[in-house]
Amino acid sequence: MIQQLARLVEVSVTLNSTLDPDQLLHFIIEKAAELLDCEAASIMLYDEKRDQLYFTAATGTDSEKLVEIPVPLEGSIAGTIFRENKPLVINEVEKDPRHYNQVGEQVKFQPHSLLGVPMRIRDKTTGVLEALNKRKGDFTDMDVRMLSVIASQAAVAIHNANLVQALQHAYDELSRIDKIKSDFIAIASHELRTPLGVILGYATFLQEEAQGEMSEHASAVLNSALRLRSLVEAMTNMNMLRLGSVKLDMQPVILQKAIQCALEEVSLAFESKRQSVALSMPGTSLVVSGDEEKLRLVFVNLLDNAMRFSPEDSRITIRTQVVKDEAKVEIQDEGIGIPPSELENIFKEFYQVEDHMTRRYGGLGLGLAIARSVVELHRGHIWAESDGPGKGSMFVVVFPNQSG
Ligand code: ADP
Secondary structure (H helix, E strand, O other), X not given: OHHHHHHHHHHHHHHHHOOOHHHHHHHHHHHHHHHOOEEEEEEEEEEOOOOEEEEEEEOOOOHHHHOOOEEOOOOOHHHHHHHXXXXXXEOOHHHOOOOOHHHHHHHOOOOOOEEEEEEXXXXXXXXXXXXXXXXXXXXXXXXXXXXXXXXXXXXXHHHHHHHHHHHHHHHHHHHHHHHHHHHHHHHHHHHHHHHHHHHHHHHHHHHHHOOHHHXXXXXXXXXXHHHHHHHHHHHHHHHHHHOOXXXXXXXXXXXXXXXXXXXXXXXXXXXXXXXXXXXXXXOOOOEEXXXXXXXXXXXXXXXXXXXXXXXXXXXXXXXXXXXXXXXEEEEEOOOOOOOHHXXXXXXXXXXXXXXXXXXXXXXXXXXXXXXXXXXHHOOOEEEEEEOOOOOOEEEEEEEEOOOO
């Protein structure tokens, strides 16, 4: 008896640590048959949609055939155990009117004696576990208790394994969809680049040649095409960062210089909104180890946001300083601000605080995700601070300081 209990404990431990549903089912029936000294064992689970039981696993001859065979709730022994929700011992199965002999015929296995117990999770019966043809003597009370213990543990283990499998399927499906998205972005941005190059080329040419009103029209085309190019570039950059295929050309970079380059790139947009820029940068150069082009992109994205999310005639302040062993850059605006709950979300891909439907500020929701990826590749950190809507925002970037 002690030996049997020890075996039972071993079975529970394995049940709780197996997550592969097939392996689990086979383990349960094998151990149930072995512990009760029976010829075979089987599990029938309840199918809610069809309101019937079906074989999920069985030992013994032709067990494969058994799997998926339906067993009605009425007119079968397993159905009775399920409905009445209590163990049942039958010593002469052939003589029992509830015996559902279709199964035996299909798999050429004749049950003579049978012990069946319901499988339950809390108050819900989920199936039936049966041990068949005890080799010596009749089923005992001890057998009933042992099989009941196995059944209750098995029900939970099967439930967990199914959940894990469903989660794995959902994860696989998400990965597949994510790959489709990445491929689509890669193809779309690649295909857009060629016609865009042509538009940019001709618009530049037209702008130089045209006079008066025509020149204004050409500028409008050129500006829109430039905006389109930066959107396409954002998509390409994000994709490459996500796929880890971005190569950094690392060298000592003077942060003030990268910021000045970025400022030049957005200066026209600042001017068009009559926004001023206040610079507070120390005379000594702040040097970080980085890819100049990629760092410039970080500041272009932050400055472009400061411009877009701030009103006309407002001021944007840029501060750089060394704090302990870090080089720190702050870009502060007097714009629409960010609610506290959104301060982290805005760094997610395609995330925008404003509803996509209103689209007052344009953009793809990629600028900050790109900025964070690039900053992190440089072993730095980036975050946003704001006192809330209408109170302006401040973006802070820190890098390990390399200046002497
Ligand atoms: P995009 O600007 O193209 O929407 P970003 O990733 O650059 O994408 O920004 C994501 C979102 O973060 C923006 O849509 C906006 O809601 C918010 N945001 C970014 N910068 C600022 C800012 N300076 N002031 C207020 N909100 C901002």
